[in-house]
Amino acid sequence: xxxxxxxxxxxIAESILYQTGGxxxxxxxxxxxxxxxxLSSRSSNTESDLFQLPQNDFYEMYKDEGFQLNKxxxxxxxxxxxxxxxxxxxxxxxxxxxxxxxxxxFYKDFDESKCHKLHLDLFQTLxxxxxxxxxxxxxYSYGLxxxxxxxNCSLKMDNILSFPILGKNDTVALEFIVDKSxxxxxxxxxxxxxxxxxxxxxxx
Numbered sequence: 688x689x690x691x692x693x694x695x696x697x698x699i700a701e702s703i704l705y706q707t708g709g710x711x712x713x714x715x716x717x718x719x720x721x722x723x724x725x726l727s728s729r730s731s732n733t734e735s736d737l738f739q740l741p742q743n744d745f746y747e748m749y750k751d752e753g754f755q756l757n758k759x760x761x762x763x764x765x766x767x768x769x770x771x772x773x774x775x776x777x778x779x780x781x782x783x784x785x786x787x788x789x790x791x792x793f794y795k796d797f798d799e800s801k802c803h804k805l806h807l808d809l810f811q812t813l814x815x816x817x818x819x820x821x822x823x824x825x826x827y828s829y830g831l832x833x834x835x836x837x838x839n840c841s842l843k844m845d846n847i848l849s850f851p852i853l854g855k856n857d858t859v860a861l862e863f864i865v866d867k868s869x870x871x872x873x874x875x876x877x878x879x880x881x882x883x884x885x886x887x888x889x890x891x
Contacts, residue, residue, distance in 0.1 A: 691715050692722030693780060694749065697763070701756060708760025708820065708851060711789075712812065715766075716797070717773045718780065724748065726776045738778055749779050753786030757841045760820050762851040763789040764812050766805060768797035788821075788839045788850040788857070818882035821850040823859065828874040832866035853882065 693715055700711050718726045729737060740746050756763060763783040769775045781791035792808045794801040825833065825846045836848060837860035843849045848859070881891050 690717075690720035690725070692724065693719035694724035694752065695722040697752060697756075697783065701752075701759065701761065704761050705759040709762075710812075710817070710852065711756070711761050711763045712809075713763065713765050714768075716768050716770060718776045726779055728774045729776060737776075740779060740782065746779055749782045750786070753783045754841055756783060756787045757849055757851055760851045762787045765789065765791045766794075766809065767791070768794040768801065768805070770797055785839045786841050788852055790839070815854045815856075817855075817885075818853040819851075819885070821853045821880070821882040823848040823850070824879040824881075825861065826875075826877040826879075827863065828869070828871065828876075830865060830867045830869035831863045831874060833861060834864045835862040836860075837862070 693713070696713070697711070704711065718728075720726070729741070740750065753763075765781060765784050767775055767777065767780060775793065777791065777793055783789065784791045790812070792805070794805060822843070825848070827833070827846075833846060836842060838848065838850075838858070840848045840850045840859075879891065881889065883889055
């Protein structure tokens with residue numbers, strides 16, 4: 688009930704991990720209400736509004752920090768619980784996860800059964816096999832355009848996806864549109880996936 692300073696803690700973690708990268712596991716209850724980056728309640732907003740980041744410089748800091756952590760190879764996994772039907776601004780808090788190939792776990796009305804679920808999720812996160820410093824380069828035929836990426840990552844260039852880490856069960860989906868006239872009977876796709884193993888060996 689004393690609140691927490693989520694983003695301030697992330698800034699401190701970044702100052703430690705910026706040279707090595709790594710997995711940043713954060714556990715908290717409810718939204719951050721302390722420190723300079725506290726989040727105000729948006730419980731009166733409509734459901735569609737709650738799925739969007741508020742358009743102001745303060746909330747943009749969460750997005751900017753997500754891109755910064757991705758550049759440093761840091762992936763955020765958030766474990767957030769709520770109590771007494773308190774409002775949790777998961778849309779804003781999980782921005783760091785969505786830009787760093789992380790995961791967000793939310794436990795509403797935290798009780799003993801949710802505690803067991805937290806234990807299982809945390810165990811899975813700590814024991815997963817990860818592909819470190821991953822990137823996916825996509826090549827495709829003339830006339831097509833990559834229109835949307837369904838993955839927790841950031842787009843470095845029009846055809847390069849950046850993932851600080853990828854778990855063995857993570858999925859990446861790509862959506863294309865026909866942007867110009869296709870002059871061939873077939874279209875072709877080629878992908879190049881690169882990552883670093885735990886023994887620091889680069890794999891293509």
